[in-house]
Amino acid sequence: MRLNAVARDWDVVVAGAGVAGTVIAYRLARHGVRVLLAEKAAWPRDKACGGCLNAATLRALDQAGLGAVRHLGRPYSQLALASGRRRATLPLPEGRAISRRQLDAWLVRQAIQAGVAFLDSTQVVLRPVDSQAGRRRILLRQGQTQRSISARLVIGGDGLGSRLLREEAPGELQVAEGSRIGVGTTFDEAPAFYTAGRIHMACAASGYVGLVRVESDRLNIGAALDPGWIKRCGGPAAAVQGVLRQTGFPCWNALGEADWHGTPQLTRRRTRLGSERVLILGDAAGYVEPFTGEGMGWAVAGAAALEPLALEGISAWRPALVERWNARHARVVRARQRGCHGVAAVLRRPRLLQATLPWLDAVPASVAPLTAWLDRDYPCHRREAQ
Numbered sequence: 001m002r003l004n005a006v007a008r009d010w011d012v013v014v015a016g017a018g019v020a021g022t023v024i025a026y027r028l029a030r031h032g033v034r035v036l037l038a039e040k041a042a043w044p045r046d047k048a049c050g051g052c053l054n055a056a057t058l059r060a061l062d063q064a065g066l067g068a069v070r071h072l073g074r075p076y077s078q079l080a081l082a083s084g085r086r087r088a089t090l091p092l093p094e095g096r097a098i099s100r101r102q103l104d105a106w107l108v109r110q111a112i113q114a115g116v117a118f119l120d121s122t123q124v125v126l127r128p129v130d131s132q133a134g135r136r137r138i139l140l141r142q143g144q145t146q147r148s149i150s151a152r153l154v155i156g157g158d159g160l161g162s163r164l165l166r167e168e169a170p171g172e173l174q175v176a177e178g179s180r181i182g183v184g185t186t187f188d189e190a191p192a193f194y195t196a197g198r199i200h201m202a203c204a205a206s207g208y209v210g211l212v213r214v215e216s217d218r219l220n221i222g223a224a225l226d227p228g229w230i231k232r233c234g235g236p237a238a239a240v241q242g243v244l245r246q247t248g249f250p251c252w253n254a255l256g257e258a259d260w261h262g263t264p265q266l267t268r269r270r271t272r273l274g275s276e277r278v279l280i281l282g283d284a285a286g287y288v289e290p291f292t293g294e295g296m297g298w299a300v301a302g303a304a305a306l307e308p309l310a311l312e313g314i315s316a317w318r319p320a321l322v323e324r325w326n327a328r329h330a331r332v333v334r335a336r337q338r339g340c341h342g343v344a345a346v347l348r349r350p351r352l353l354q355a356t357l358p359w360l361d362a363v364p365a366s367v368a369p370l371t372a373w374l375d376r377d378y379p380c381h382r383r384e385a386q
């Protein structure tokens with residue numbers, strides 16, 4: 001869609017076509033809401049991510065009406081965990097591994113079919129509220145071209161690097177000390193060691209690397225690494241190779257030639273999830289290191305939890321909606337993030353992990369309580385709405 005053909009007034013403008021932005025755009029369009037979804041990157045885009053939709057996330061997508069996602073990518077049901085020279089193979093509830101290029105492009109297609117207008121290569125910039133009209137002004141930037149539009153509500157699904165509210169609420173996004181950064185890429189060919197159906201996870205003191213087969217047998221890599229380690233190694237490829245070597249996982253030449261994508265520091269928290277006629281969702285609302293592979297689940301569950309509040313905000317905005325969203329997000333998403341924090345803290349102690357791995361390998365069923373806990377259903381948004 002060309003920028004100068006875009007309508008001036010919308011019910012909702014969603015910034016960012018990641019999992020959070022596309023799912024909320026899709027859900028709202030199904031209520032008959034006029035939604036514009038604007039994405040800064042040229043589409044389709046790659047993103048540093050493990051690409052694993054775990055079983056709980058798949059059920060959350062079923063609930064959102066997006067269960068056909070199960071036809072994409074490849075199934076997995078095992079985790080091959082390694083630290084030092086110790087290894088354990090553990091059972092997992094069946095999930096689906098899909099590259100983010102394919103997953104996000106599919107989600108955008110579902111949103112468009114539901115009636116969402118989609119613009120790529122377009123950055124959303126917030127402008128002041130027009131109080132008389134009861135609308136938020138927005139500037140859309142597409143290269144050198146700009147267009148001013150307005151919406152009753154803006155939803156910020158603009159990811160970890162979220163800058164939507166940086167002028168209105170500068171100090172409200174706090175990055176945790178010692179936070180790692182994410183890197184990732186996908187390969188057409190890789191060693192046969194990395195078999196389909198299994199997430200391979202190499203853990204070291206400097207971070208961890210996850211490898212999984214996705215669609216067309218491609219190998220997806222997502223890693224969370226200390227920024228100092230990446231610097232010392234001279235870049236993401238060497239840093240990933242360093243971690244793989246420490247665990248005896250094979251490296252291959254193309255690792256050094258790949259186009260790596262990165263993220264800002266991962267673990268962060270936003271104290272206030274909105275501003276006047278703006279609500280923030282997904283990674284932009286806060287995130288923790290991705291070891292448990294739940295980030296997309298938090299984004300989907302967050303979108304479901306936000307849906308009734310967004311509908312309310314479109315018909316009659318009240319400042320209290322931001323506080324209600326904060327409280328609901330804490331129940332649905334932040335509570336789960338605390339668990340992930342705990343698991344990530346254990347992984348930061350390689351000796352503890354190495355001591356545990358032989359035992360886990362001998363008694364894989366011992367991990368069942370943890371996987372069951374991670375696999376619990378997200379609260380249904382209807383119940384949360386009460």
Ligand SMILES: Cc1cc2nc3c(=O)[nH]c(=O)nc-3n(C[C@H](O)[C@H](O)[C@H](O)COP(=O)(O)OP(=O)(O)OC[C@H]3O[C@@H](n4cnc5c(N)ncnc54)[C@H](O)[C@@H]3O)c2cc1C
Pocket residue numbers: 015016017018019020021038039040041045047048049050051052053054057122123124125157158159160162163164181182183184222223224263266281282283284290293294295296297299
């Ligand atoms: C290394 C790594 C591995 C991971 N592995 C997994 C995993 O296996 N399973 C899992 O569930 N989760 C995983 N995650 C987490 C997952 O990637 C995120 O939680 C998820 O992508 C969050 O989705 P989102 O929509 O909030 O943000 P994003 O997917 O980051 O989307 C945000 C979008 O907003 C766009 N944008 C930014 N600013 C603007 C603007 N002003 N205007 C318009 N568009 C804008 C960006 O270009 C981007 O496309 C992993 C993360 C990392 C870093």
